[in-house]
Amino acid sequence: xxxxxxxxxxxxxxxxxxxxxxAVNIGIDLFDCADRDIGRMCELVYAKVxxxxxxxxxxxxxxxxxxxxxxxxxxxxxxxxxxxxxGHDHSSLLRLAQTLDKAALDSGIDIIGGYSAMVQKGMxxxxxxxxxxxxxxxxxxxxxxxxxxxxxxxxxINVDALLLLGAVWKDTAQLTAESDGFGxxxxxxxxxxxxxxxxxAGSMKGIGEPETxxxxxxxxxxxxxxAIERLLQCNSHIDLGGIAEEIKSTAFRVTRCGELIGREIAxxxxxxxxxVDLSLAPTPAVGDSVGEIFxxxxxxxxxxxxxxxxxxxxxxxxxxGGSFASSSVGGLSGAFIPVAEDCALAAAVGSGSLCIEKLxxxxxxxxxxxxxxxxxxxxSAETLAALAMDELAxxxxxxxxxxxxxxxxxxxxxxxxxxxxxxxxxxxxxxxxNNTSTLFVRMGGRIPAPLTSLSN
Amino acid sequence: MELLRNExxxxxxxxxxxxxxxxxxxxxxxxxxxxxxxxxxxxxxxxTLIICVALPDGVSLEKxxxxxxxxxxxxxxxxxxxxxxDTSDRARSEIAQCRECRYVLTMRGKDQPGIIARTTAYLAxxxxxxxxxxxxxxxxxxxxxxxxSVPPTVDLGRVQEGLQSVGSDFGLAVHFQHENVFRATSxxxxxxxxxxQ
Numbered sequence: 001x002x003x004x005x006x007x008x009x010x011x012x013x014x015x016x017x018x019x020x021x022x023a024v025n026i027g028i029d030l031f032d033c034a035d036r037d038i039g040r041m042c043e044l045v046y047a048k049v050x051x052x053x054x055x056x057x058x059x060x061x062x063x064x065x066x067x068x069x070x071x072x073x074x075x076x077x078x079x080x081x082x083x084x085x086x087g088h089d090h091s092s093l094l095r096l097a098q099t100l101d102k103a104a105l106d107s108g109i110d111i112i113g114g115y116s117a118m119v120q121k122g123m124x125x126x127x128x129x130x131x132x133x134x135x136x137x138x139x140x141x142x143x144x145x146x147x148x149x150x151x152x153x154x155x156x157i158n159v160d161a162l163l164l165l166g167a168v169w170k171d172t173a174q175l176t177a178e179s180d181g182f183g184x185x186x187x188x189x190x191x192x193x194x195x196x197x198x199x200x201a202g203s204m205k206g207i208g209e210p211e212t213x214x215x216x217x218x219x220x221x222x223x224x225x226x227a228i229e230r231l232l233q234c235n236s237h238i239d240l241g242g243i244a245e246e247i248k249s250t251a252f253r254v255t256r257c258g259e260l261i262g263r264e265i266a267x268x269x270x271x272x273x274x275x276v277d278l279s280l281a282p283t284p285a286v287g288d289s290v291g292e293i294f295x296x297x298x299x300x301x302x303x304x305x306x307x308x309x310x311x312x313x314x315x316x317x318x319x320x321g322g323s324f325a326s327s328s329v330g331g332l333s334g335a336f337i338p339v340a341e342d343c344a345l346a347a348a349v350g351s352g353s354l355c356i357e358k359l360x361x362x363x364x365x366x367x368x369x370x371x372x373x374x375x376x377x378x379x380s381a382e383t384l385a386a387l388a389m390d391e392l393a394x395x396x397x398x399x400x401x402x403x404x405x406x407x408x409x410x411x412x413x414x415x416x417x418x419x420x421x422x423x424x425x426x427x428x429x430x431x432x433x434n435n436t437s438t439l440f441v442r443m444g445g446r447i448p449a450p451l452t453s454l455s456n
Numbered sequence: 457m458e459l460l461r462n463e464x465x466x467x468x469x470x471x472x473x474x475x476x477x478x479x480x481x482x483x484x485x486x487x488x489x490x491x492x493x494x495x496x497x498x499x500x501x502x503x504t505l506i507i508c509v510a511l512p513d514g515v516s517l518e519k520x521x522x523x524x525x526x527x528x529x530x531x532x533x534x535x536x537x538x539x540x541x542d543t544s545d546r547a548r549s550e551i552a553q554c555r556e557c558r559y560v561l562t563m564r565g566k567d568q569p570g571i572i573a574r575t576t577a578y579l580a581x582x583x584x585x586x587x588x589x590x591x592x593x594x595x596x597x598x599x600x601x602x603x604x605s606v607p608p609t610v611d612l613g614r615v616q617e618g619l620q621s622v623g624s625d626f627g628l629a630v631h632f633q634h635e636n637v638f639r640a641t642s643x644x645x646x647x648x649x650x651x652x653q
Contacts, residue, residue: 004590006642007601011562011631013641065613068633256640259647326647 013253014069017226018288021261022281023217024060025075025198026271027205028052030084030114038092041085042099049076049103049112052212052271057108059268063261071261072219076104077203078114086126093133094140101141113203115146118193121155121446131161134168138183139175145201151191151392153399157447162388165189166381166441169408173377177410180418184407185340185372189388191395191402196275197331202368202403212271215331216262220254221280222288224314228296243297244317251278251321259326275330278322279367280314282342284425290314290335291344302344303354311335312365332401334367340420340427341372350428356387359430364394369402374418374429377410384408386437389447397450462511463492463540464520470533472503479527480505487523488512508540555653557605558587558635561619565628567598575600578622582615583607598628603635 013019033044053076060071078084078100085096097115104112115137117127134146148165151157173181188202195206198215205213227250231238258276266273282289291302294310315334323329337359339345348354356373363369370391375384388404395402409418414431468480477496484491484507493508511520521537563575572591579586584604591600606615616632623630640647 003642004601007560007562007638008599010638010641014633014637015629015631065616066634067637068631069637253641256647257637260636260640260651263647263651 010253013223013250014257017223019223019254019257020070020072020219021064021216021258022219023073023075023198023200024056024071024262024265025077025113025203025215025217026053026056026269027077027196027209027213027215027274028079029205029209029211030079030081034084036087038088038095041088042096045078045096046099046103049078049100050107052076053104053107053109055269056265059265063264063268066264067257067261069257069261073110074108075198075200075203076107076109076112077198077205078112079205079207080116080118081114082117082124082127082130083207085130086124088126088129090129090133090136093129094136097133097137097141097144101144104143109143111143111145111200113145113147113200114205115144116148116204118149119158119161120149120152120191121158123158123161127161128164131164131168134187135171135175135183138172138186145186145188145203147188147190147193147202147204149190149193150388151396151447152449153192153396153452154449155446156449157191157389157392157396159385159389159441159447160444162189162385162392163381163441163444165388166383166385169384169406170381173408173410180374180409180412180420181377181407182420182424185405185420185424187405188368188371189392189404191392192400193403194331194401196277198275198277199279199281199332199336201405209274210272213274214262214266214269214271215274215277216258216265217277217279217281217331218254218258219281219288220250221282221290221293223254224250224280224318225287225289225293225296228293232296240297240313244313247314247317248321248324251318252325254278255322255325255329259328262328273328275328276322276326277331278318278329278333279331280318280335282336282338282345283423284341284343284346286343289342289344290337291342291348293335295344301351301353302348303358307354307358308362308365311337311362315366332367336368336371337362337366338372338405338425339430340374340418340425341423342425346425346427349430356430356432360390360394363391363402364398367401369395369404371403371405372420372424372427373406374412374427375406375408375432376413376429376434377408378413378434379408379432380435380438382438382441383432383434383436386441387432389441393447396447399452462513462515463508464511464517464537465506465508465540466520466524466535466537467507468503468505468524468533468535470503470528472498472501476503476528476533477505480507480524480533483523483527484509484520487515487520489515489520554605554608555636557608559604559606560631560633560635560638561600561602561604562631563598563600563623563628565598565623565626567593567596568626571598571626571628572600574622574625575602575619578618579604582610582618584610584615
């Protein structure tokens with residue numbers, strides 16, 4: 001018989017603490033669909049995505065039923081489209097994007113990622129066209145997500161690409177102004193972008209990945225928060241080392257559930273199993289928030305002193321527990337702090353305790369970066385690019401992934417409320433100094449890769 | 457059913473104290489018996505033991521029983537002894553061995569008479585064998601954990617619905633999940649290792 005106490009703990013985690021698998025993501029290689037004829041290429045892409053992704057829904061239902069664990073989202077990611085569709089013009093790219101959008105819809109996929117370009121050191125003609133097409137693509141598709149890797153520790157920061165992206169954020173927000181610039185919620189810009197990340201918007205099927213691959217994103221902010229609360233109830237003298245231990249053991253169990261489900265789904269649909277991404281991914285629901293974990297740890301004003309240390313403890317303990325649980329850990333694997341998607345973080349912005357500078361400091365000790373941050377609509381393209389440069393510099397200098405998902409909300413000012421809906425949530429618009437670095441950004445070029453020796 | 461020569465199965469029930477297993481096993485040793493299988497548990501202060509023992513020719517069932525009883529105080533041990541018969545049914549044993557068939561049923565909620573009777577009647581009617589079972593009531597709340605073997609021919613979705621329906625009649629929270637989720641979250645070995653077993 002399996003242990004009664006362990007069984008009850010697991011039941012508690014699954015039922016009372018609402019553990020779920022946040023996303024099952026199938027990566028699909030599309031290089032064999034490349035064709036000079038865009039009509040033919042769209043046919044091949046549509047057929048392959050539908051063939052590979054359609055079995056995911058039935059497999060998800062079967063495995064979720066077997067284990068009694070909900071699997072919330074079915075997602076797909078494809079090879080970076082800038083490479084797959086190199087040589088095609090703007091209208092062909094848009095047609096391909098719409099094909100991917102329709103293929104996702106027809107195969108029961110919630111969101112599909114991979115409208116992506118890797119430009120950390122420079123842009124090919126195809127990369128540039130893809131970036132320029134983003135406002136049209138993000139405003140004319142529903143399920144397609146885009147990402148750009150604009151920096152890496154090996155290559156430095158491509159400022160020319162970020163200048164282009166500054167304009168992309170502005171134009172995309174304008175084209176989707178009626179939904180508070182929602183198009184920007186589907187675009188992540190990275191430093192050191194992982195190729196096996198199952199979470200959106202920054203998911204793509206990396207070039208070094210198998211033909212089809214199943215990656216799993218577990219959830220768990222609620223589980224971790226309640227584990228801490230329970231620990232403190234049972235033992236009021238616990239110290240921070242004890243809290244780290246509790247987070248570690250919780251992360252172990254969450255990760256094991258994720259790997260079990262990921263492997264079974266991969267077997268079921270005949271794909272290779274890839275990784276479990278340990279990330280604590282919040283949703284706007286109360287009780288599913290990373291910010292609430294800080295509160296459970298005793299940080300009452302998120303953004304106040306102690307927040308970065310609490311986040312660092314949390315992020316490290318999650319990684320330690322998860323990496324012991326599985327040798328197949330990958331993706332982003334840390335704590336997410338997407339402001340609009342996390343009710344406690346959004347409330348902290350509203351109360352004034354969390355400002356953009358503190359948020360940026362927090363991103364130096366966690367994954368991912370400035371995520372789901374609503375900014376004033378009149379923020380200039382150069383200011384957006386400069387903000388992205390700062391965030392990517394943190395990733396480049398610290399050998400880690402950072403990303404930027406920012407929304408300059410048309411017509412709104414700091415303190416106004418931006419509403420994106422559903423899992424994308426809502427948040428007050430954050431204040432940011434505008435047009436203070438325009439000359440710096442406009443110099444363009446590439447910030448060289450950092451020295452990795454002389455590290456004292 | 458084949459009777460095995462001079463093998464016995466016996467159970468002992470008593471109020472728990474230190475030394476019961478010693479008393480029973482020394483009684484068996486005194487008649488030259490060899491214990492081949494043993495399982496014991498204590499439930500609310502009551503001890504139960506089940507043993508398979510092989511005895512030399514000529515030791516009778518009655519002799520065995522009286523030897524054990526003599527090791528306890530007057531009337532302390534409730535002893536039941538039977539000749540061991542191989543009752544294994546190949547089909548049932550294959551299902552019991554099959555890890556893929558192992559599910560865990562948990563029920564929790566306000567206690568009332570008849571819950572276990574109704575639940576187990578449903579399991580039996582669906583050819584689902586209980587491999588291990590544990591249940592207790594604490595502050596009027598029943599908790600039931602059953603490890604069961606589900607034949608591959610059984611429709612899992614239908615069984616889950618059926619158990620939910622039994623649970624809802626009694627106002628209980630019911631969960632029926634493959635055991636690997638519990639093993640994966642509480643054992644150290646790799647998930648892949650669990651699945652390949």
